[in-house]
Amino acid sequence: MAQNLMRAVQFSKYGGGVADLKHVEVPIPSPKKNEVLIKIEAASINPIDWKIQNGIARPFLPRKFPHIPGTDIAGEIVQVGAGVDKFKAGDKVVATLGNGGALAEFAVAHSDSTVPRPPEVSAADAAALLTAGLAAHQSLTKLAGLKLDGTDPPVNVLITAASGGVGTYAVQLAKLANAHVTATCGARNMDLVRSLGADEVLDYKTPEGKALKSPSDRKYDIIIHCTTNIPWSTFEANLTSKGKVVDTTPGFGTFMSVAVKKITFAKKQLLPLLTAVKQENMDYLVKLSQAGKLKSIIDSTHPLSKAEEAWAKSIDGHATGKIIVEP
Structure with a gap:
C-alpha cells in the first residue's frame, strides 16, 4: 500500500445495503484549520450509519458518494491543523x-468534537461510548431533567431495549440519578x-413485558424509549400524571404526536431526542468510564477487512451493546 493511501470501506448509493460496501484504497485526508488527523484504533457502528445508507437523511447526508460511513472513533492524533492548540x-x-469516515485507517475530526482518552479507557470502550452514550445522557438530563449526581429525589424510570447500545448506558446513568430502574x-x-x-427486568416478549408493567406495580415518571412499535396508549397507562416519554429514535409519527399533545395541552409528554455533539458531555462520559462508573458493553469486534459482518449484525438489530470495527 502506498504511503499516502489508506484502506477504507465505502458505499456508493442509497439503499445498497451490505452488498454495496466496497473495500478501497483512498488518499489519507489532511486536517484543515481546527481539525486533527487521527489514526483509528477502533470505530463503532450505530444504527444511524446504515439508516443514512438507506436514505433517512436524504438529500443532506451523505454529502457526496462514494461515502465512508461511521462517526464514532478512538485513536491517536498523528497531525494537527492550523489553530489547534489543545492537542x-x-x-x-x-x-x-x-460527515462520516470511521470505517477507515485514518480520519479527520474537528477539534471541538474530540476529547482526550485516558489510558484506563480502551479504544473499543471509548469508541462505543459516543453516539449511544450521548443519546442516553441527553435523554436523561436535557429532556427528562435529571441530575446524575444523586441529588434528585427518587424517581421511577423505565428503559426499553435496555440491552442495546443506548439502553446499556441509560440504565447505568439512571442509577447515578438516584432512580429506581x-x-x-x-x-x-x-x-x-x-x-x-x-x-x-422484564422479558419484552412476555405479556408483562409487552404491557411495560412494573413487577412492583410502579408508575413511571420517565420512560427512555430505545426501540420502536410501542403504542402511546401502552406508555400512557404506565405513566404518572406528569410523566415523560423520551423517544431516542423519533420518526415522523413521533413529531406528529408531539404536535397533537401540545394542541391538547396534555400533561403526559412525548419528547423526541435529537442528539447533539457536545464536547463537555463527551468528556463527562469518558471520565465516568475512567472512574469505573460507566461500562461499555461490547457485543462483538470485527476487523475492517470484514466490516460487512459488523454492518449486517447492526442491521439485524439484536446486538447486545455496541459493535466495534478495528483497522
Missing part, C-alpha cells in the same frame, strides 16, 4: 465525525441488564 501528535483521543430486554440479556444496575 498534539501522539495524543490518545476519542472523537465523533460530522425498570428495564425491558430479551430473556438472554436479563442477567446482564441486572448487572448494570436495573432494579426490575
